[in-house]
Amino acid sequence: MKKYLFTPGPTPVPPEVLAAMGAPVVHHRSPDFRPVYERCLTRLREVCRTQSDVLLFTASGTGAFESAVVNLVTPGEPHLVVSAGSFGERWAAMTKAYGADVDQLQYAWGETPDADDVRARLAEREAKAVWVVQSETSTGVVADVQSIAAAVKEAGALVVVDAVSSLGAVPCETDAWGLDVVVSGSQKALMTPPGLGLAAVSDAAFERRGSTARFYFDWERTRKAQRALDAPFTPPVSLVAGLDVALGLLLEEGLEDVFERHVRLGRAARAGVKAMGFELFSPEEDRSAVVTAVRSTEAGEIIAALRDRFGITLAGGQGDLKGKIFRIGHIGWFDIFDITTALAAIEIVAAELGVEVERGVAVTAALEAYEHSTVA
């Protein structure tokens, strides 16, 4: 059966990238690897829109995020974590595990964090850093990180952004928005298999490193090695080669065009599911262009039927949302026909499961929304 991976990570990987992954292994300190590594690091700065070092870690996105925690947190220090879903709560748990005195600005899953709320919290209590999720993959909400960062900067704190599922899909202007740390992973919009995490680290963040014990995720060790085109520990050469090709594809398309494509894919997905009669869980806004979350009490059955009948993988809900939503990912290597495929398949399995859906309209609605829309 032909397989379709429509989850918000790992995401489908272009064949050019897979070919690079399957190429013979080279030594990381040889002339076979160094030019690839150098180009990859340069491209990462371009995608992150930063002049700062982008540090690469052999790790999942969570590992790269942990690098920010162990380098910035000194036990007992005040930190503010903004959470509105599974990943925000993970970062609250992680900063607490490392002894930070955490104030958590906690929204219900699915709510959108607000810059004024952050401003108010920081007026009540100082924080060394504010930890924010740009794209909360568990709910489909993309926060307005630009305005939140502005509020954080007013208070003189550092801002650390989880851009795991957003970097390369929606705008993330590291330097222009004053983001001190931007964390991401290879397996979302960067169109590469999982296994590489990254952290763009500003000089301000680097200078404010704390006293928590660290070794593997130590920024200084990694930065020093990377500046000499080396790595402190054997890097995952195949993944780096794959990422280099993927970043080349991304930059060849052009970041602005990539962002516009994601906005239009989001519109198409929302138009399609609404035309069928489903209710959206993720907000109906252009910014939330990473994953479309849909309410359905039959979510579990729909996901299983898509998988078994058509080889299509969608994601369900996490935590309390399990069985209540399904999520269509459209991050990275997606075009409009991935959306219409997902919608056509959802329509038929939902109908067969006895869900009341409008037939024959979703694909057209999605195509209309995609084709006849322009992005400012």
Add this chain to the structure above:
Amino acid sequence: MKKYLFTPGPTPVPPEVLAAMGAPVVHHRSPDFRPVYERCLTRLREVCRTQSDVLLFTASGTGAFESAVVNLVTPGEPHLVVSAGSFGERWAAMTKAYGADVDQLQYAWGETPDADDVRARLAEREAKAVWVVQSETSTGVVADVQSIAAAVKEAGALVVVDAVSSLGAVPCETDAWGLDVVVSGSQKALMTPPGLGLAAVSDAAFERRGSTARFYFDWERTRKAQRALDAPFTPPVSLVAGLDVALGLLLEEGLEDVFERHVRLGRAARAGVKAMGFELFSPEEDRSAVVTAVRSTEAGEIIAALRDRFGITLAGGQGDLKGKIFRIGHIGWFDIFDITTALAAIEIVAAELGVEVERGVAVTAALEAYEHSTVA
């Protein structure tokens, strides 16, 4: 130019494994991945010869080793680190970075750690755990971990083994030798690209977890997820798929036959370099079957010439040994003709560089040593 990777990590990867690496990405919680994951975990227990959990980390071998440090070390506790090269010194630095009160049994690079020395140190001072390198990749020495572990057990301490470049090349009997933690990585004898680290963790080690803050490398979180055939964070599905194929190849050949092949490859490499007139840096013993280190004041020039003329990558010396030795790796996917290729190429470039070498004898000496030897 055809390329030959003869370094002690990353090592060459069989085409079947590369093909798995280049296969389309699947979701880690889907039926496309779970059977692969389960089989891979089972095969890892078989290769580690243990009934305990083998915990997988998206990390280099150093990251997997850090999991042992952050889970076992409580600041201020006494620990004994045995070092005789680059990696032993790394583990001393890492355990100290996490606040252990480290007694270091420090040998010169190239010496072979001795069980009686360990016994004597433990008689002087208790240790919660003893940290030992099985194969010191920087020198080519493989320690007698079985006898060292016996000495450690007498003292009632835990024994943690760096088996990064030895697991799957030389015997490492986790359960039979009473090894509490065995750490390895994908990119050596396991014939897979770098990016996956592993730690086999005994119940005794698991029960003695310390109070150091941890999250990403937390054993409990990882063990709990793996026992439910899940992973705490997105696993590197492509690397796991590759590792599964590689472990299948290893077990199909049979571990005992694999170990014998490595012993004979070591004999062949040593016979060849000695026949040319080079002096060995690594010991002339069957146990040291992972990498053959060779003294040469022209090591740097030989390595550069091999690379530029023939596309052959050898490793040089690390630390103080830089420029003084070259190292021929023969871990994992190697047969006798990789050894003869390396020797033939070394012979010609050494002669051209004016090194006094005996011509026309190395390949035959290696073949003789390989063919006409049996391993008890």
